[in-house]
Amino acid sequence: MKKVTLKPVNVPLTGNLSVPGDKSISHRAIIFGSLARGKTKISNFLNGEDCLMTIKAFQSMGVKIDHKDDNVVIDSEGVTGFKEPLEPIYFGNSGTTARLMLGLLAGLPFHTTVYGDPSLTKRPMDRIRDPLIEMGAKIDGRNNGSLLPIAVRGQSLTGITFKPPVKSAQVKSGVLLAGLLAEGETTVIETTKTRDHTETMLSAFGGEITVNGNTVTVKGNQSLTGTEIEIPGDISSAAFFIVGALLVPGSQITIKNVGLNPTRTGLLDVLNQMGANLKIVETRRIGGEPIGDITVQYRELNAIEIDGDVIPRMIDEFPILALLATQIEGKTIIRDAEELRHKETDRISSVVNILNTLGAKVKGTDDGMIIEGKSPLIGGEVNSDGDHRLGMMIAIASLICQEDVTLVDPDVINISYPNFFDDLKKLQMI
Ligand SMILES: O=C(O)C1=C[C@@H](OP(=O)(O)O)[C@@H](O)[C@H](O)C1
């Protein structure tokens, strides 16, 4: 397995940076661009491996998708032009591709088999299987269709009203996508609002959707029209540098053109509560998504307790937040974050293991972590465990370690941030 040695450099992070396009929004742009009739042009598309899986899934159903750098052009006849794929569809490492595509495949008039890499093969699919079966879907697979590989025999579906038992935008989106192909109306009622990019983008493609608080309703058999989509920078990628600047004294950076959708900005709220010096300026809205610049300056922070409704608004930021918590004053307590156990790795166990190997004092709980602050990090050899967010957390940790950090499997970062190390270097040039 490839390894990279990261030396302690002790250089503050400075300057301006634009991070690549948002992963969640990039997936959805491909999905809606394929469902819509006509041409869709996407700019600032994320070239991460996960989003390429979504492109390939539609190409294997005959949709014409041209992809060059961060521009994508889709020319689609809409759902009626989709063809039965001749081979099983590979979703790689991407949970978002899996849950959203299962929703769509359930309502398409043909058979598909889908599978993933060893990590995705362990992740729960019953959360999307169950509502789809209630809609009339025919789904089977390992462990009764709760684990990949899964076979879907597309059917006519009927709309349902569904209250997801887990706080998951992937489940909400998968059910809404199935709803677009179903008879009647489909309603999803969430207990806590999760990221709402599916809802926003459906409107951008001319679809009808009603959003009333945490209740979302779509009608079946809508016709969508191709459009132009510019993808905002990914706040979940920006999070690594924002935290980096809060770890290294003397840092001041601005991340430009970042998506500031309030369902995604939980980390910024938590950092503000910890006492961070953040300047957030919304500059414009594109396709219904707010975009702006975030400036952060190093300052000493204080620990807080994190739980409740903010959790889904920062779910992918917990690995990097946990690293920050090892360096601030006091004990950080994270609760209500059991969902972390169902990501690319069990992110409670893996974050605890990695940070403790580096010298921190972190304890895992059933639904979160307890992190002692002001713990000097030493260094050592740590494995990303095939989890891109852990790979980036380890790279940022190396900025404040006293000795070398050896990162095993750095290439996993390509899942969501192919130019991560180049961008980090840009911020280290004085
Ligand atoms: O809908 C999405 O694009 C995502 C939703 C979240 O997953 P869950 O829906 O499982 O919480 C998040 O962790 C993932 O990175 C992307």
Ligand SMILES: C=C(OP(=O)(O)O)C(=O)O
């Ligand atoms: C959980 C993540 O992605 P996914 O569920 O799409 O694999 C992530 O990007 O942190």
